[in-house]
Amino acid sequence: MAINEDTPPIEFVAGGETPEQKETNLELVLPSPGFPTLTNLIADAIEKRSDLTVLDFTPNQVNIRFQIDGIWHSMAPMDRESGDYMLAALKQLAGLEYRERRARQEGEFRAHYLKRKTPCRIISQGVRTGERVAIYIDVPRSKLENIEDLGMRTSMKDQLANVLEQTKSGLTLICAMPGEGYTATWRGVFSAADQYTRDYYVLEEVSRVEPEVINVASETYDESLGETAFTQMPQLLLREPNFIAFAEVPNGKILDQICDLTVREDLPVMARAYGKNALDGLLRLMLLKSDHQKLLESLTTVVAMRMIRKLCEECRVAFRPNPMLLQKLGIPPGRVNQLYRPFIYQPEMVDEDGKEIEMCSHCHGIGYFERTGIFEMLKLNDSIRELLLKSPNLNQLAAEVRKHKHISMREEGVVLVAKGITSLEELQRVLKV
Ligand SMILES: [Zn+2]
Secondary structure, three states: OOOOOOOOOOEEEOOOOOHHHHHHHHHHHOOOOOHHHHHHHHHHHHHOOOOEEEEEEOOOEEEEEEEEOOEEEEOOOEEHHHHHHHHHHHHHHOOOOOOOOOOOEEEEEEEEEOOEEEEEEEEEEEEOOEEEEEEEEOOOOOOOOOOOOOOOOHHHHHHHHHHHHHOOOEEEEEEEEOOEEHHHHHHHHHHOOOOOOOOEEEEEEHHHOOOOOOOEEEEEEOHHHOOOOOOOHHHHHHOOOOEEEEOOOOOHHHHHHHHHHHHHHOOEEEEEEEOOOHHHHHHHHHOOOOOHHHHHHHEEEEEEEEEEEEEOOOOOEEEOOOHHHHHHHOOOOOOOOOEEEOOOOOOOOEOOOOOEOOOOOOOOOOOEEEEEEEEEEEEOOHHHHHHHHHOOOHHHHHHHHHHOOOOOHHHHHHHHHHOOOOOHHHHHHHHHO
């Protein structure tokens, strides 16, 4: 990225302890040699909706990466001299000591751009190869408050609401991956229920409390005091909860206690764990040293979610898929005439007439815009339970599950591809990792 004097119209509010310090920091940074480059970088990051920008200072250059919708994009590297000037400006703007290049520093500033005040937080830290700087930008995004915003289909939502509102006992497992809607899925699940009909409680470790969910009471415990989710359980049970949810299952002992609780108290419970799909989440849970017999007797339902990028509707490119491809995807002939792929912009691209193609102003050449969820809901039955106890092997389990007309995450994803919401390559990427 070259120094460009023609900078975008961003107004900054500098960081600092006092209003005077903020004012001074801004006055110092405005005429500094690295300021135009910094302005371009921040504008680019905001326009592309990069919520995390990482600058790696190596001896020769500065490598720049944007995280957009959960995916890393490498930007053109910057020469070290320009990078050093830019970093000095960035640190000054965030109220940090710009000469300090080893010790960890953390600061904040605000950028007023595109009619929005955007909070930015930076962390800088010396590393073996030089210095690493992370810029966290609070980019605007669509609210993903309820489970339908997250992409769950109505038919599945109704089944989930039934579990939350009607079940008398048993364990429901909710799976997602960190950085891929792990919190949003958990919050969204509660939104599926009519929360006025029952008293829902969530047990959370006090240092990992997540944003409150309306009408769900949060009960905390403190691991640093040796407490677990069960320390206050007798008192909680006196309040006659209708549903207890465990935000995490740290070990097999807690898992055993959760299973005992649902059986003994005739109380429906829910727990959350990492998992790329329902079976993966289930197998991960079984890796904890717990009583598998007990677990499988309690466990009734597994809900899993993955996040997938949505094609930019402004620039996606339609194509006629060949029949073999449609057959492979399990799309019946004649159902879909066109699929879509992303338009990935490259500078100096030209069209058939040799005219330069402009970058899409909606997605800024990324080809995708925001994400949605693909959900899977697995109902356990005795044959699946039996197989899980006998040989918890993913392929065998997947084959067994298919026999019971279970809709897999891949099948759910193909629906999104057929609707043009996402691309086939994006679905393959998500299901591969
Ligand atoms: Zn676009």
